[in-house]
Amino acid sequence: MKARIKITLKNGVLDPQGKAISHTLESLGFDGINDVRQGKYIEVSIAETDPEKADAEIKKMCEDLLANTVIENYSYELEEI
Amino acid sequence: MKARIKITLKNGVLDPQGKAISHTLESLGFDGINDVRQGKYIEVSIAETDPEKADAEIKKMCEDLLANTVIENYSYELEEI
Numbered sequence A, B: 001m002k003a004r005i006k007i008t009l010k011n012g013v014l015d016p017q018g019k020a021i022s023h024t025l026e027s028l029g030f031d032g033i034n035d036v037r038q039g040k041y042i043e044v045s046i047a048e049t050d051p052e053k054a055d056a057e058i059k060k061m062c063e064d065l066l067a068n069t070v071i072e073n074y075s076y077e078l079e080e081i
Helices: A016-027 A051-066 B016-027 B051-066
Strands: A002-009 A033-046 A072-079 B002-009 B033-046 B072-079
Touching (some): A002 B033, A016 B033, A033 A051, A033 B002, A033 B016, A051 A072, A051 B016, B033 B051
Antiparallel strands (some): A002 A033, A033 B033, B002 B072
16 A cells, blocks of 8 residues: 655744745745745655555554654555555 | 645656555555555645636646646645635
8 A cells, every 4th residue: 555644844843844834935026925834745655455454554654654643644545556 | 725735746756755655554464455556645725705806816826836837737726615
């Protein structure tokens, strides 16, 4: 199965990279930008085909390695491939 | 409106960061990992409320700054906030 994982900074955590993107967009002439937040996107393909087991495995990957749960949130979608 | 933008490397483009994650997951004891690809995830909130204009604006942001379209693909979803 394939997991599409989105990792984002929690609200209130400073995001200098997002601010840099926001300023650059403004300097390129884009108006009306309220906010930009940068996160990570990770696709993981695993051999596990049972949806429940795959869900548990991906959740553990996020908790153990992919996301820093002190400052980051994660969400994911699983799909069969 | 708010755009949730996913930027991924095109197929065939080497992804050393994805490989590093894959190896680290294996060393942590996760089995059956077929592939890992790392991309970027960016949330942009804009003042524009017209869906068509917002779509055009976000597309231009992706083409002009956010994605390197030589080696990266991008996709996005727009939602009202």
